[in-house]
Amino acid sequence: MKKYTLYPGCVMQTEQYGYELSIREVFPVLGVELVDVENFSCCGEPVKSINQLLTLYLSARNLAIAEQQGFDLFVPCSVCHFALSECKNILDNDGGMRSRVNEMLASEDLEYKGKVGVVHTVDLLYDHVGVKEIKKHVKKPLKGLKIASHYGCHLVRPSEIGRPVDSENPMKIEAVLEALGAETMDYAEKLDCCGGLLLVNLPESALTKTGQKLQAVEEHGFDGLVTVCPWCQRMFDSRQKKAGETVAAKLEVPVFYLTQLLGLAFGLDERKLGLDLNLSPVDKLKV
Amino acid sequence: MSIKDLTSMAEAQVELREEINNRLLRLQNELSDYCFQCAKCTSGCEAHKLLELEPHKIMALLKRGLIDEMVNSDVIWTCMSCFKCRERCPQKVSPVDVLFALKNLAVMGGKQIPGNYTSMLQSILSMGLIQDVQEVQTRDMKTRRREDLGLPRVSKPKDASKFQMVLTKLAVEKV
Numbered sequence: 001m002k003k004y005t006l007y008p009g010c011v012m013q014t015e016q017y018g019y020e021l022s023i024r025e026v027f028p029v030l031g032v033e034l035v036d037v038e039n040f041s042c043c044g045e046p047v048k049s050i051n052q053l054l055t056l057y058l059s060a061r062n063l064a065i066a067e068q069q070g071f072d073l074f075v076p077c078s079v080c081h082f083a084l085s086e087c088k089n090i091l092d093n094d095g096g097m098r099s100r101v102n103e104m105l106a107s108e109d110l111e112y113k114g115k116v117g118v119v120h121t122v123d124l125l126y127d128h129v130g131v132k133e134i135k136k137h138v139k140k141p142l143k144g145l146k147i148a149s150h151y152g153c154h155l156v157r158p159s160e161i162g163r164p165v166d167s168e169n170p171m172k173i174e175a176v177l178e179a180l181g182a183e184t185m186d187y188a189e190k191l192d193c194c195g196g197l198l199l200v201n202l203p204e205s206a207l208t209k210t211g212q213k214l215q216a217v218e219e220h221g222f223d224g225l226v227t228v229c230p231w232c233q234r235m236f237d238s239r240q241k242k243a244g245e246t247v248a249a250k251l252e253v254p255v256f257y258l259t260q261l262l263g264l265a266f267g268l269d270e271r272k273l274g275l276d277l278n279l280s281p282v283d284k285l286k287v
Numbered sequence: 288m289s290i291k292d293l294t295s296m297a298e299a300q301v302e303l304r305e306e307i308n309n310r311l312l313r314l315q316n317e318l319s320d321y322c323f324q325c326a327k328c329t330s331g332c333e334a335h336k337l338l339e340l341e342p343h344k345i346m347a348l349l350k351r352g353l354i355d356e357m358v359n360s361d362v363i364w365t366c367m368s369c370f371k372c373r374e375r376c377p378q379k380v381s382p383v384d385v386l387f388a389l390k391n392l393a394v395m396g397g398k399q400i401p402g403n404y405t406s407m408l409q410s411i412l413s414m415g416l417i418q419d420v421q422e423v424q425t426r427d428m429k430t431r432r433r434e435d436l437g438l439p440r441v442s443k444p445k446d447a448s449k450f451q452m453v454l455t456k457l458a459v460e461k462v
């Protein structure tokens with residue numbers, strides 16, 4: 001068993017329980033042990049528009065806590081993963097900023113040393129576990145299902161700070177889906193934004209973005225959409241009805257976390273994967 | 288410590304405001320040197336079609352020194368943080384980060400913060416997370432709490448007062 005510290009962020013552990021449940025079910029099957037740690041906080045990215053320094057401090061604080069464990073940090077939320085990667089990038093290259101941040105961290109008896117690696121669901125699956133290992137556990141292949149991949153902006157860009165996938169033509173989610181027996185297909189709107197970060201101040205526009213992408217997925221004839229970020233899922237799944245109302249369309253796109261599809265293909269219990277919590281019509285798909 | 292301390296940074300924050308102003312002036316110079324108005328940022332901008340955000344135009348106005356006008360405009364709050372402009376700019380200008388800086392400056396200048404940012408910030412201050420633990424509905428309308436699902440306790444700052452103290456310091460100190 002390889003160990004990783006789990007960084008739950010805010011959105012996953014306060015409302016997107018389907019992601020957390022499926023992560024906790026699926027990774028042990030793949031030989032990955034997750035270690036829970038107290039004392040984490042928000043990564044700071046959601047309030048970067050208000051105060052960028054607050055964002056940097058909060059990210060550094062979480063990295064410093066993770067360092068005390070000595071395992072790499074598994075960050076399933078793409079927004080958190082971006083914030084922590086950006087923070088690492090700044091503090092590892094700017095000694096002045098690092099010592100100033102460390103001065104503040106000292107009041108919580110913390111120090112950022114730059115020793116912890118940060119991984120996301122997608123590279124944990126594709127690069128660390130590997131498609132070969134995933135295939136070994138497939139008991140109920142997702143035969144005949146054509147699934148659209150949504151990578152999400154924060155996972156994909158910017159490449160200069162190091163992202164787990166290619167910035168213009170990411171294919172790792174497709175590779176995992178194919179290992180599960182599903183069909184994949186490229187589509188023009190694949191890299192379009194879910195609108196999630198705009199929900200806080202311009203909800204109508206945010207939901208329009210969500211609705212437009214779901215319409216495109218429907219028009220392309222996909223059976224479902226897969227996400228790897230709690231911000232994206234809360235738009236495409238939790239708010240699909242509202243998004244449909246916003247773009248004046250009846251949307252019926254089953255939306256899953258990638259880890260939920262893994263669990264289904266592994267033959268795990270639907271409830272344990274939190275599938276009853278998906279609000280989109282996931283029952284439409286009989287796996 | 289209140290939201291006001293952390294956002295408007297009160298009157299005592301002249302120094303910090305100056306620092307930000309200086310940073311923006313530097314930015315203006317850098318933009319003048321680097322941004323050659325190719326508009327590649329705008330061509331991929333996720334907020335362009337829907338909300339008429341044109342990052343290259345904002346860069347052009349900043350180059351001409353219209354910083355206050357931009358700080359006080361609503362359009363800077365339409366960015367979706369998709370990072371396409373940062374990825375694709377051939378000159379390594381990062382319009383998205385320029386927008387973050389403008390929004391920070393607007394907040395510091397006491398401009399009213401749009402949307403629910405204030406409640407997120409309040410929640411970070413009080414419990415370290417952008418929102419408290421939620422009850423959720425299943426597809427067949429049953430209510431589920433985190434603990435019903437067998438999930439462990441949430442991870443949040445153990446010593447809330449120490450955590451708040453640092454955030455207060457962060458608001459009053461220059462970083």
Ligand code: SF4
Pocket residue numbers: 321322323324325326327328329342343346375376377378379380381382
């Ligand atoms: S892509 Fe870069 S150089 Fe081109 S207009 Fe935008 S900021 Fe300027």
Ligand code: SF4
Pocket residue numbers: 328331332333334335340342365366367368369370371372373382383386
């Ligand atoms: S980050 Fe903002 S400004 Fe840049 S392309 Fe995306 S929406 Fe447009």
